[in-house]
Amino acid sequence: MFKSVYVIPKYNAETDPHVVMIVEAIKRTAEACRLFILNDANRCTTGTLIVAVGGDGTMLGAMRIAAKHNSVAMGVNLGRIGFLTDFAGYHDSDAVEALFSDIFEYSHVIYPVEARLMIRAWSGTESVVAGNEISVSRDKSDSMITYRLILDDTDSGVYRANSLLVSTPSGSTAYSLSAGGALMMPAIQAMQVVPVAALTMTARPIVISHDTSVEIQAWGGKMTARSDGLEWVNSDKEYTKEDPFTVFVKHAGTVSILHNKDWNYFDMLTQKLGWIKE
Template sequence: MKVDKKLTFSTIGIMGKPKHKEVGETIITLFNFLQQEDYSLLVEDRVACDLAIPNDQQVTWQTLGERCDLVIVIGGDGSMLYAARLMSDYDIPLLGVNRGYLGFLTDIQPQQVCEKVAEVLAGEYTEERRFLLEAEIDGDQGSENPRFSDAVNDIVLYPGEISRMIEFEVYINDSFVYSVRGDGLIISTPTGSTAYSLSAGGPIMSPAINAISLVPMFPHTLSSRPISISADSKVDIVFSKDNQNEARLSCDGQVRFPVMPGEKFCVRKRQQEMWLLHPKDYDYFRLLRTKLGWGSKL
Protein backbone atom coordinates (compact mmCIF):
# COMPACT_ATOMS: atom_id res chain seq x y z
CA MET A 1 0.00 0.00 0.00
CA LYS A 2 1.32 3.42 -0.97
CA VAL A 3 1.86 5.78 1.93
CA ASP A 4 1.88 9.49 1.07
CA LYS A 5 4.86 11.30 2.49
CA LYS A 6 3.75 14.14 4.72
CA LEU A 7 5.00 17.60 3.92
CA THR A 8 7.22 19.52 6.30
CA PHE A 9 6.65 23.22 6.88
CA SER A 10 9.53 25.37 7.98
CA THR A 11 9.03 28.68 6.20
CA ILE A 12 5.45 29.86 5.69
CA GLY A 13 4.33 32.69 3.45
CA ILE A 14 1.22 34.84 3.77
CA MET A 15 -0.62 36.52 0.92
CA GLY A 16 -3.89 38.46 0.79
CA LYS A 17 -5.57 41.76 0.06
CA PRO A 18 -6.10 43.62 3.34
CA LYS A 19 -8.39 46.28 1.83
CA HIS A 20 -10.99 45.46 4.45
CA LYS A 21 -10.40 45.73 8.18
CA GLU A 22 -11.51 42.13 8.77
CA VAL A 23 -8.92 40.75 6.34
CA GLY A 24 -6.10 42.66 8.00
CA GLU A 25 -7.23 41.50 11.44
CA THR A 26 -7.16 37.84 10.34
CA ILE A 27 -3.71 38.24 8.80
CA ILE A 28 -2.34 39.73 12.03
CA THR A 29 -4.03 37.00 14.12
CA LEU A 30 -2.47 34.29 12.00
CA PHE A 31 0.91 36.02 11.84
CA ASN A 32 1.11 36.32 15.63
CA PHE A 33 -0.03 32.72 16.14
CA LEU A 34 2.54 31.26 13.73
CA GLN A 35 5.29 33.41 15.17
CA GLN A 36 4.50 32.09 18.65
CA GLU A 37 4.76 28.58 17.22
CA ASP A 38 8.32 29.39 16.03
CA TYR A 39 7.68 29.17 12.29
CA SER A 40 9.76 31.30 9.96
CA LEU A 41 7.33 33.78 8.37
CA LEU A 42 7.42 35.82 5.18
CA VAL A 43 4.64 38.17 4.10
CA GLU A 44 4.06 39.52 0.61
CA ASP A 45 5.22 43.14 0.64
CA ARG A 46 2.01 44.64 -0.75
CA VAL A 47 0.25 43.07 2.26
CA ALA A 48 2.91 43.66 4.89
CA CYS A 49 3.34 47.39 4.29
CA ASP A 50 -0.29 48.01 5.26
CA LEU A 51 -0.03 46.00 8.49
CA ALA A 52 3.23 47.12 10.11
CA ILE A 53 4.96 43.76 9.53
CA PRO A 54 8.72 43.99 10.30
CA ASN A 55 10.77 44.95 7.24
CA ASP A 56 12.90 41.80 7.30
CA GLN A 57 9.74 39.69 6.86
CA GLN A 58 8.38 41.68 3.91
CA VAL A 59 9.25 40.07 0.57
CA THR A 60 8.07 39.99 -3.03
CA TRP A 61 5.81 37.22 -4.27
CA GLN A 62 8.78 35.83 -6.21
CA THR A 63 10.69 35.43 -2.94
CA LEU A 64 7.69 33.68 -1.40
CA GLY A 65 7.82 31.22 -4.28
CA GLU A 66 11.53 30.63 -3.89
CA ARG A 67 11.71 30.28 -0.09
CA CYS A 68 8.40 29.05 1.33
CA ASP A 69 7.17 25.51 1.99
CA LEU A 70 3.55 26.68 2.19
CA VAL A 71 1.68 29.86 1.29
CA ILE A 72 -1.48 30.76 3.22
CA VAL A 73 -3.88 33.00 1.32
CA ILE A 74 -6.29 35.15 3.33
CA GLY A 75 -9.19 36.72 1.46
CA GLY A 76 -11.79 35.70 -1.08
CA ASP A 77 -11.59 33.43 -4.09
CA GLY A 78 -10.12 36.31 -6.09
CA SER A 79 -7.13 36.42 -3.76
CA MET A 80 -6.63 32.67 -4.24
CA LEU A 81 -6.86 33.01 -8.03
CA TYR A 82 -4.18 35.69 -7.93
CA ALA A 83 -1.92 33.61 -5.68
CA ALA A 84 -2.45 30.39 -7.64
CA ARG A 85 -1.40 31.92 -10.95
CA LEU A 86 1.80 33.26 -9.37
CA MET A 87 2.73 30.26 -7.21
CA SER A 88 2.02 27.54 -9.80
CA ASP A 89 5.46 28.20 -11.33
CA TYR A 90 7.08 27.29 -7.99
CA ASP A 91 5.05 24.14 -7.21
CA ILE A 92 4.16 25.29 -3.70
CA PRO A 93 1.01 24.23 -1.81
CA LEU A 94 -1.60 26.87 -1.02
CA LEU A 95 -3.99 26.96 1.93
CA GLY A 96 -6.96 29.33 1.89
CA VAL A 97 -8.63 31.25 4.73
CA ASN A 98 -11.99 32.67 3.66
CA ARG A 99 -12.54 36.38 4.11
CA GLY A 100 -14.57 36.80 0.94
CA TYR A 101 -18.12 36.21 -0.23
CA LEU A 102 -18.41 32.63 -1.53
CA GLY A 103 -15.20 30.87 -0.58
CA PHE A 104 -15.12 27.95 -3.00
CA LEU A 105 -11.30 27.96 -2.85
CA THR A 106 -10.64 29.42 0.60
CA ASP A 107 -12.22 26.88 2.91
CA ILE A 108 -10.98 27.74 6.44
CA GLN A 109 -13.36 30.05 8.28
CA PRO A 110 -11.74 33.01 10.11
CA GLN A 111 -13.23 31.96 13.45
CA GLN A 112 -11.19 28.73 13.21
CA VAL A 113 -8.06 30.08 11.54
CA CYS A 114 -5.55 29.18 14.26
CA GLU A 115 -7.13 25.82 15.03
CA LYS A 116 -7.42 24.64 11.41
CA VAL A 117 -4.04 25.97 10.30
CA ALA A 118 -2.43 24.20 13.27
CA GLU A 119 -4.08 20.93 12.20
CA VAL A 120 -2.77 21.29 8.65
CA LEU A 121 0.75 22.09 9.87
CA ALA A 122 0.56 18.98 12.08
CA GLY A 123 -0.12 16.83 8.99
CA GLU A 124 -3.92 16.69 9.20
CA TYR A 125 -4.73 17.70 5.62
CA THR A 126 -5.72 16.45 2.19
CA GLU A 127 -3.92 17.41 -1.02
CA GLU A 128 -5.44 18.33 -4.35
CA ARG A 129 -4.01 19.28 -7.73
CA ARG A 130 -6.02 21.34 -10.20
CA PHE A 131 -5.04 22.41 -13.69
CA LEU A 132 -4.90 25.91 -15.14
CA LEU A 133 -5.47 27.20 -18.66
CA GLU A 134 -3.29 29.54 -20.67
CA ALA A 135 -4.28 31.87 -23.50
CA GLU A 136 -2.09 33.51 -26.11
CA ILE A 137 -2.89 35.72 -29.08
CA ASP A 138 -1.56 34.05 -32.23
CA GLY A 139 1.55 35.74 -33.59
CA ASP A 140 2.49 37.42 -30.31
CA GLN A 141 5.43 35.11 -29.60
CA GLY A 142 8.64 37.10 -29.68
CA SER A 143 6.86 40.48 -29.58
CA GLU A 144 7.83 43.15 -27.07
CA ASN A 145 4.39 43.10 -25.43
CA PRO A 146 2.98 39.59 -25.81
CA ARG A 147 -0.69 39.12 -24.96
CA PHE A 148 -0.42 36.01 -22.85
CA SER A 149 -1.79 34.94 -19.48
CA ASP A 150 -3.03 31.95 -17.55
CA ALA A 151 -6.22 31.33 -15.62
CA VAL A 152 -7.45 29.15 -12.77
CA ASN A 153 -11.17 29.76 -13.34
CA ASP A 154 -11.84 30.85 -16.88
CA ILE A 155 -10.81 32.63 -20.03
CA VAL A 156 -13.55 34.88 -21.39
CA LEU A 157 -13.97 36.57 -24.77
CA TYR A 158 -16.36 39.52 -24.57
CA PRO A 159 -17.20 42.71 -26.52
CA GLY A 160 -15.09 45.81 -26.12
CA GLU A 161 -18.29 47.87 -26.08
CA ILE A 162 -21.47 47.27 -24.06
CA SER A 163 -24.51 45.81 -25.86
CA ARG A 164 -22.63 45.02 -29.05
CA MET A 165 -22.63 41.43 -30.34
CA ILE A 166 -19.44 39.88 -31.64
CA GLU A 167 -18.78 37.10 -34.15
CA PHE A 168 -16.19 34.36 -33.76
CA GLU A 169 -15.35 30.82 -34.83
CA VAL A 170 -14.38 27.95 -32.55
CA TYR A 171 -11.92 25.19 -33.49
CA ILE A 172 -11.01 22.17 -31.33
CA ASN A 173 -7.81 20.32 -32.24
CA ASP A 174 -7.88 22.15 -35.60
CA SER A 175 -11.42 20.91 -36.40
CA PHE A 176 -14.06 23.55 -37.00
CA VAL A 177 -16.86 23.33 -34.40
CA TYR A 178 -19.17 26.31 -34.93
CA SER A 179 -19.44 30.03 -35.54
CA VAL A 180 -21.24 32.19 -33.00
CA ARG A 181 -22.85 35.62 -32.90
CA GLY A 182 -23.45 36.70 -29.34
CA ASP A 183 -21.96 38.33 -26.25
CA GLY A 184 -18.89 36.12 -26.15
CA LEU A 185 -17.56 32.81 -24.88
CA ILE A 186 -16.48 31.42 -21.49
CA ILE A 187 -13.83 28.68 -21.50
CA SER A 188 -13.93 27.24 -17.99
CA THR A 189 -11.94 24.78 -15.91
CA PRO A 190 -13.72 22.55 -13.36
CA THR A 191 -12.54 25.02 -10.71
CA GLY A 192 -14.24 27.85 -12.59
CA SER A 193 -17.42 25.89 -13.26
CA THR A 194 -18.97 27.33 -10.08
CA ALA A 195 -18.04 30.89 -11.07
CA TYR A 196 -18.96 32.94 -14.17
CA SER A 197 -19.67 29.80 -16.19
CA LEU A 198 -22.37 28.74 -13.71
CA SER A 199 -24.11 32.10 -14.06
CA ALA A 200 -24.11 31.68 -17.86
CA GLY A 201 -25.74 28.22 -17.70
CA GLY A 202 -22.62 26.08 -17.84
CA PRO A 203 -22.27 22.72 -16.09
CA ILE A 204 -20.83 22.19 -12.63
CA MET A 205 -17.79 19.93 -13.04
CA SER A 206 -16.05 18.01 -10.29
CA PRO A 207 -12.46 19.27 -9.83
CA ALA A 208 -11.25 15.70 -10.30
CA ILE A 209 -12.22 15.46 -13.97
CA ASN A 210 -9.92 16.38 -16.84
CA ALA A 211 -12.33 18.53 -18.82
CA ILE A 212 -13.12 22.10 -19.79
CA SER A 213 -16.44 23.62 -20.81
CA LEU A 214 -17.16 26.08 -23.60
CA VAL A 215 -20.16 28.25 -22.73
CA PRO A 216 -21.49 30.76 -25.30
CA MET A 217 -22.83 33.94 -23.73
CA PHE A 218 -26.25 35.03 -25.00
CA PRO A 219 -25.81 33.45 -28.44
CA HIS A 220 -28.11 34.71 -31.21
CA THR A 221 -29.20 31.13 -32.02
CA LEU A 222 -30.79 28.76 -29.51
CA SER A 223 -28.77 25.85 -30.92
CA SER A 224 -25.49 27.23 -29.51
CA ARG A 225 -25.19 25.21 -26.31
CA PRO A 226 -22.44 24.66 -23.72
CA ILE A 227 -20.16 21.70 -24.48
CA SER A 228 -17.55 19.90 -22.38
CA ILE A 229 -14.36 18.56 -23.93
CA SER A 230 -11.09 17.01 -22.84
CA ALA A 231 -8.83 19.48 -21.08
CA ASP A 232 -5.96 18.21 -23.23
CA SER A 233 -7.63 19.70 -26.32
CA LYS A 234 -6.29 22.73 -28.15
CA VAL A 235 -8.99 25.38 -28.53
CA ASP A 236 -8.59 28.12 -31.14
CA ILE A 237 -10.91 31.09 -31.37
CA VAL A 238 -10.90 33.25 -34.49
CA PHE A 239 -12.34 36.71 -33.94
CA SER A 240 -14.09 37.48 -37.23
CA LYS A 241 -12.79 40.18 -39.55
CA ASP A 242 -16.40 41.36 -39.89
CA ASN A 243 -16.39 42.73 -36.36
CA GLN A 244 -16.31 46.51 -36.39
CA ASN A 245 -14.65 46.87 -32.99
CA GLU A 246 -12.05 45.06 -30.95
CA ALA A 247 -12.99 42.58 -28.26
CA ARG A 248 -11.43 41.82 -24.87
CA LEU A 249 -9.92 38.65 -23.49
CA SER A 250 -10.13 38.20 -19.72
CA CYS A 251 -8.24 35.67 -17.60
CA ASP A 252 -9.93 35.13 -14.22
CA GLY A 253 -11.33 38.66 -14.54
CA GLN A 254 -7.93 39.94 -13.39
CA VAL A 255 -5.79 40.09 -16.55
CA ARG A 256 -7.27 41.61 -19.70
CA PHE A 257 -6.00 42.45 -23.18
CA PRO A 258 -7.53 43.41 -26.55
CA VAL A 259 -8.33 41.12 -29.48
CA MET A 260 -8.51 42.80 -32.89
CA PRO A 261 -10.80 41.78 -35.80
CA GLY A 262 -9.21 38.88 -37.70
CA GLU A 263 -6.97 37.79 -34.83
CA LYS A 264 -6.87 34.27 -33.39
CA PHE A 265 -6.07 33.19 -29.88
CA CYS A 266 -5.25 29.75 -28.56
CA VAL A 267 -6.28 28.22 -25.23
CA ARG A 268 -4.42 25.22 -23.82
CA LYS A 269 -4.02 23.39 -20.55
CA ARG A 270 -1.05 24.74 -18.61
CA GLN A 271 1.75 22.37 -17.70
CA GLN A 272 2.08 23.74 -14.16
CA GLU A 273 -0.74 23.03 -11.71
CA MET A 274 -2.35 24.64 -8.70
CA TRP A 275 -1.53 22.69 -5.53
CA LEU A 276 -4.09 23.01 -2.75
CA LEU A 277 -4.14 21.79 0.83
CA HIS A 278 -7.47 21.36 2.61
CA PRO A 279 -8.32 20.60 6.24
CA LYS A 280 -8.90 16.89 6.84
CA ASP A 281 -12.69 17.33 6.99
CA TYR A 282 -12.92 19.04 3.56
CA ASP A 283 -15.82 17.73 1.44
CA TYR A 284 -16.36 19.21 -2.03
CA PHE A 285 -20.00 18.16 -2.30
CA ARG A 286 -20.79 19.49 1.17
CA LEU A 287 -19.22 22.74 -0.01
CA LEU A 288 -21.56 22.81 -3.02
CA ARG A 289 -24.59 22.12 -0.83
CA THR A 290 -23.66 24.92 1.52
CA LYS A 291 -22.70 27.56 -1.05
CA LEU A 292 -25.48 26.83 -3.55
CA GLY A 293 -28.24 26.20 -1.04
CA TRP A 294 -28.99 22.63 -2.07
CA GLY A 295 -31.40 20.67 0.10
CA SER A 296 -30.36 18.21 2.79
CA LYS A 297 -31.09 14.48 2.85
CA LEU A 298 -34.74 13.47 3.28
Protein backbone atom coordinates in the same frame (compact mmCIF):
# COMPACT_ATOMS: atom_id res chain seq x y z
CA MET B 1 5.89 19.76 5.28
CA PHE B 2 6.05 23.54 4.90
CA LYS B 3 9.21 25.60 5.30
CA SER B 4 7.80 29.05 4.57
CA VAL B 5 4.53 30.95 4.32
CA TYR B 6 3.42 33.78 2.05
CA VAL B 7 0.21 35.61 3.00
CA ILE B 8 -1.93 37.54 0.51
CA PRO B 9 -4.47 39.89 2.14
CA LYS B 10 -7.70 40.82 0.37
CA TYR B 11 -7.08 43.48 -2.27
CA ASN B 12 -8.01 47.02 -1.13
CA ALA B 13 -8.73 45.67 2.36
CA GLU B 14 -5.19 45.28 3.67
CA THR B 15 -5.89 47.64 6.59
CA ASP B 16 -9.28 46.15 7.50
CA PRO B 17 -9.09 45.16 11.21
CA HIS B 18 -10.37 41.63 10.56
CA VAL B 19 -7.89 41.08 7.73
CA VAL B 20 -5.02 42.50 9.81
CA MET B 21 -5.93 40.27 12.76
CA ILE B 22 -5.87 37.11 10.63
CA VAL B 23 -2.66 38.02 8.77
CA GLU B 24 -0.80 38.85 12.00
CA ALA B 25 -2.04 35.68 13.70
CA ILE B 26 -0.81 33.57 10.77
CA LYS B 27 2.62 35.21 10.89
CA ARG B 28 2.92 34.80 14.68
CA THR B 29 2.08 31.11 14.34
CA ALA B 30 4.55 30.68 11.49
CA GLU B 31 7.31 32.23 13.62
CA ALA B 32 6.43 29.97 16.54
CA CYS B 33 6.62 26.94 14.23
CA ARG B 34 9.95 28.21 12.82
CA LEU B 35 8.72 28.85 9.31
CA PHE B 36 10.15 31.61 7.16
CA ILE B 37 7.72 34.47 6.46
CA LEU B 38 8.05 35.64 2.88
CA ASN B 39 7.27 39.16 1.69
CA ASP B 40 8.06 38.56 -1.97
CA ALA B 41 6.03 36.15 -4.12
CA ASN B 42 9.09 35.41 -6.23
CA ARG B 43 10.73 33.73 -3.23
CA CYS B 44 8.01 31.07 -2.99
CA THR B 45 9.18 27.47 -3.47
CA THR B 46 7.83 23.94 -3.32
CA GLY B 47 7.94 24.22 0.47
CA THR B 48 5.82 27.38 0.66
CA LEU B 49 2.21 27.59 1.85
CA ILE B 50 0.51 30.54 0.14
CA VAL B 51 -2.44 31.78 2.19
CA ALA B 52 -5.15 33.92 0.61
CA VAL B 53 -7.08 35.97 3.18
CA GLY B 54 -10.19 37.16 1.34
CA GLY B 55 -12.58 35.74 -1.22
CA ASP B 56 -12.25 33.65 -4.36
CA GLY B 57 -10.59 36.53 -6.22
CA THR B 58 -7.78 36.61 -3.67
CA MET B 59 -7.55 32.83 -3.82
CA LEU B 60 -7.22 32.86 -7.61
CA GLY B 61 -4.24 35.18 -7.24
CA ALA B 62 -2.71 32.74 -4.75
CA MET B 63 -3.33 29.85 -7.15
CA ARG B 64 -1.53 31.62 -9.99
CA ILE B 65 1.51 32.23 -7.78
CA ALA B 66 1.41 28.67 -6.45
CA ALA B 67 1.23 27.25 -9.98
CA LYS B 68 4.26 29.30 -11.01
CA HIS B 69 6.42 28.17 -8.07
CA ASN B 70 4.97 24.67 -7.48
CA SER B 71 3.74 25.78 -4.05
CA VAL B 72 0.53 24.94 -2.16
CA ALA B 73 -2.34 27.46 -1.86
CA MET B 74 -5.17 27.70 0.65
CA GLY B 75 -7.87 30.27 1.34
CA VAL B 76 -9.35 31.83 4.50
CA ASN B 77 -12.77 33.03 3.39
CA LEU B 78 -13.76 36.64 4.03
CA GLY B 79 -15.83 36.94 0.86
CA ARG B 80 -19.52 36.43 0.20
CA ILE B 81 -19.58 32.86 -1.15
CA GLY B 82 -16.13 31.31 -1.33
CA PHE B 83 -16.22 28.25 -3.58
CA LEU B 84 -12.41 28.10 -3.41
CA THR B 85 -11.81 29.35 0.15
CA ASP B 86 -13.15 26.68 2.48
CA PHE B 87 -11.55 27.85 5.76
CA ALA B 88 -14.18 30.16 7.25
CA GLY B 89 -15.59 31.44 10.52
CA TYR B 90 -12.35 32.60 12.21
CA HIS B 91 -13.24 35.72 14.20
CA ASP B 92 -10.47 35.89 16.82
CA SER B 93 -6.72 35.43 16.83
CA ASP B 94 -6.77 32.39 19.12
CA ALA B 95 -8.87 30.44 16.60
CA VAL B 96 -6.60 31.47 13.72
CA GLU B 97 -3.46 30.53 15.63
CA ALA B 98 -4.92 27.15 16.60
CA LEU B 99 -5.84 26.44 12.97
CA PHE B 100 -2.44 27.30 11.54
CA SER B 101 -0.53 25.59 14.31
CA ASP B 102 -2.45 22.46 13.31
CA ILE B 103 -1.75 23.02 9.59
CA PHE B 104 1.96 23.72 10.04
CA GLU B 105 2.44 20.68 12.28
CA TYR B 106 0.06 18.09 10.78
CA SER B 107 -0.93 19.21 7.27
CA HIS B 108 0.67 16.16 5.65
CA VAL B 109 -1.52 13.88 7.78
CA ILE B 110 -5.02 15.39 8.11
CA TYR B 111 -5.41 18.20 5.57
CA PRO B 112 -6.09 16.95 2.02
CA VAL B 113 -4.23 18.52 -0.88
CA GLU B 114 -5.97 18.48 -4.26
CA ALA B 115 -4.58 19.11 -7.75
CA ARG B 116 -6.61 21.66 -9.76
CA LEU B 117 -6.25 22.24 -13.50
CA MET B 118 -4.90 25.62 -14.65
CA ILE B 119 -5.05 27.01 -18.19
CA ARG B 120 -2.82 29.33 -20.21
CA ALA B 121 -3.95 31.71 -22.93
CA TRP B 122 -2.04 33.85 -25.33
CA SER B 123 -2.86 36.42 -27.98
CA GLY B 124 -0.04 37.90 -30.01
CA THR B 125 2.83 38.47 -27.58
CA GLU B 126 0.60 38.57 -24.49
CA SER B 127 0.05 35.47 -22.33
CA VAL B 128 -1.61 34.73 -18.99
CA VAL B 129 -2.44 31.84 -16.65
CA ALA B 130 -5.95 31.40 -15.20
CA GLY B 131 -7.53 29.24 -12.52
CA ASN B 132 -11.18 29.82 -13.45
CA GLU B 133 -11.62 30.94 -17.05
CA ILE B 134 -10.52 32.88 -20.08
CA SER B 135 -13.20 35.04 -21.71
CA VAL B 136 -13.42 36.88 -25.03
CA SER B 137 -15.96 39.66 -25.62
CA ARG B 138 -16.57 43.06 -27.17
CA ASP B 139 -14.66 45.90 -25.53
CA LYS B 140 -16.87 48.04 -23.27
CA SER B 141 -20.01 46.74 -24.95
CA ASP B 142 -22.68 44.11 -24.42
CA SER B 143 -23.11 43.67 -28.16
CA MET B 144 -22.61 40.26 -29.74
CA ILE B 145 -19.39 38.95 -31.19
CA THR B 146 -19.04 36.45 -34.00
CA TYR B 147 -16.46 33.76 -33.37
CA ARG B 148 -14.97 30.70 -35.00
CA LEU B 149 -14.09 27.85 -32.64
CA ILE B 150 -11.17 25.63 -33.62
CA LEU B 151 -10.49 22.52 -31.50
CA ASP B 152 -7.29 20.54 -32.12
CA ASP B 153 -6.93 22.32 -35.47
CA THR B 154 -10.46 21.26 -36.49
CA ASP B 155 -12.91 24.00 -37.49
CA SER B 156 -15.85 23.50 -35.12
CA GLY B 157 -18.14 26.17 -36.53
CA VAL B 158 -18.97 29.88 -36.47
CA TYR B 159 -21.34 31.24 -33.81
CA ARG B 160 -22.69 34.48 -32.34
CA ALA B 161 -22.87 35.22 -28.62
CA ASN B 162 -22.23 38.02 -26.13
CA SER B 163 -18.93 36.39 -25.16
CA LEU B 164 -17.17 33.05 -25.02
CA LEU B 165 -15.54 31.31 -22.06
CA VAL B 166 -12.98 28.55 -21.74
CA SER B 167 -13.38 27.28 -18.19
CA THR B 168 -11.53 24.93 -15.85
CA PRO B 169 -13.36 22.59 -13.45
CA SER B 170 -12.68 25.17 -10.70
CA GLY B 171 -14.29 27.80 -12.93
CA SER B 172 -17.44 25.71 -13.32
CA THR B 173 -18.76 27.37 -10.13
CA ALA B 174 -17.86 30.86 -11.37
CA TYR B 175 -18.74 32.75 -14.59
CA SER B 176 -19.40 29.44 -16.36
CA LEU B 177 -22.10 28.55 -13.81
CA SER B 178 -23.92 31.83 -14.48
CA ALA B 179 -23.65 31.20 -18.23
CA GLY B 180 -25.26 27.75 -18.03
CA GLY B 181 -22.13 25.61 -18.05
CA ALA B 182 -21.92 22.23 -16.35
CA LEU B 183 -20.70 21.73 -12.80
CA MET B 184 -17.48 19.74 -13.01
CA MET B 185 -15.76 17.82 -10.24
CA PRO B 186 -12.37 19.46 -9.58
CA ALA B 187 -10.41 16.25 -10.10
CA ILE B 188 -11.62 15.94 -13.71
CA GLN B 189 -8.88 16.72 -16.21
CA ALA B 190 -11.08 18.62 -18.63
CA MET B 191 -12.09 22.08 -19.79
CA GLN B 192 -15.38 23.40 -21.10
CA VAL B 193 -16.15 25.96 -23.78
CA VAL B 194 -19.22 28.01 -22.84
CA PRO B 195 -20.97 30.61 -25.02
CA VAL B 196 -22.63 33.44 -23.08
CA ALA B 197 -26.11 34.44 -24.30
CA ALA B 198 -25.71 32.69 -27.65
CA LEU B 199 -27.91 33.77 -30.55
CA THR B 200 -28.89 30.20 -31.48
CA MET B 201 -29.67 27.09 -29.47
CA THR B 202 -27.05 25.15 -31.43
CA ALA B 203 -24.26 27.00 -29.61
CA ARG B 204 -24.06 24.89 -26.45
CA PRO B 205 -21.44 24.34 -23.74
CA ILE B 206 -19.01 21.58 -24.69
CA VAL B 207 -16.72 19.63 -22.37
CA ILE B 208 -13.33 18.82 -23.89
CA SER B 209 -10.23 16.94 -22.80
CA HIS B 210 -7.68 18.96 -20.86
CA ASP B 211 -5.07 18.43 -23.55
CA THR B 212 -7.27 19.85 -26.35
CA SER B 213 -5.87 22.94 -28.02
CA VAL B 214 -8.46 25.73 -28.32
CA GLU B 215 -8.31 28.55 -30.83
CA ILE B 216 -10.86 31.36 -30.82
CA GLN B 217 -11.14 33.75 -33.76
CA ALA B 218 -13.51 36.61 -32.92
CA TRP B 219 -14.67 39.66 -34.83
CA GLY B 220 -17.36 42.32 -34.88
CA GLY B 221 -15.64 45.35 -33.37
CA LYS B 222 -13.06 46.12 -30.70
CA MET B 223 -12.22 43.10 -28.55
CA THR B 224 -11.04 42.34 -25.05
CA ALA B 225 -9.88 39.15 -23.32
CA ARG B 226 -10.06 38.54 -19.59
CA SER B 227 -8.39 36.07 -17.28
CA ASP B 228 -10.36 35.24 -14.11
CA GLY B 229 -12.30 38.46 -14.71
CA LEU B 230 -9.18 40.62 -15.06
CA GLU B 231 -8.56 42.28 -18.40
CA TRP B 232 -5.28 41.18 -19.98
CA VAL B 233 -5.73 42.11 -23.65
CA ASN B 234 -7.56 45.17 -24.93
CA SER B 235 -7.38 46.53 -28.43
CA ASP B 236 -8.79 49.60 -30.18
CA LYS B 237 -8.62 47.76 -33.47
CA GLU B 238 -11.85 46.94 -35.34
CA TYR B 239 -11.60 43.21 -36.00
CA THR B 240 -13.16 41.57 -39.05
CA LYS B 241 -13.72 38.02 -40.32
CA GLU B 242 -10.71 38.42 -42.59
CA ASP B 243 -8.57 39.78 -39.74
CA PRO B 244 -9.95 38.32 -36.47
CA PHE B 245 -8.92 38.74 -32.84
CA THR B 246 -7.26 35.40 -32.04
CA VAL B 247 -6.81 33.76 -28.64
CA PHE B 248 -5.23 30.35 -28.02
CA VAL B 249 -5.93 28.34 -24.85
CA LYS B 250 -4.25 25.18 -23.52
CA HIS B 251 -3.89 23.53 -20.15
CA ALA B 252 -1.05 24.76 -17.92
CA GLY B 253 -0.60 21.83 -15.58
CA THR B 254 -2.10 21.77 -12.09
CA VAL B 255 -1.90 23.70 -8.85
CA SER B 256 -2.06 22.20 -5.33
CA ILE B 257 -4.91 23.35 -3.08
CA LEU B 258 -5.00 22.65 0.67
CA HIS B 259 -8.51 21.90 1.93
CA ASN B 260 -10.06 21.79 5.36
CA LYS B 261 -9.91 18.35 6.96
CA ASP B 262 -13.66 17.72 6.50
CA TRP B 263 -13.95 19.24 3.00
CA ASN B 264 -16.22 17.46 0.53
CA TYR B 265 -17.04 18.81 -2.94
CA PHE B 266 -20.73 17.91 -2.86
CA ASP B 267 -21.21 19.16 0.70
CA MET B 268 -19.63 22.43 -0.44
CA LEU B 269 -22.03 22.69 -3.38
CA THR B 270 -24.98 21.92 -1.13
CA GLN B 271 -24.00 24.73 1.23
CA LYS B 272 -23.02 27.34 -1.37
CA LEU B 273 -25.82 26.68 -3.87
CA GLY B 274 -28.56 26.08 -1.33
CA TRP B 275 -29.37 22.54 -2.41
CA ILE B 276 -32.07 20.89 -0.32
CA LYS B 277 -31.45 17.62 1.50
CA GLU B 278 -34.43 15.78 2.92
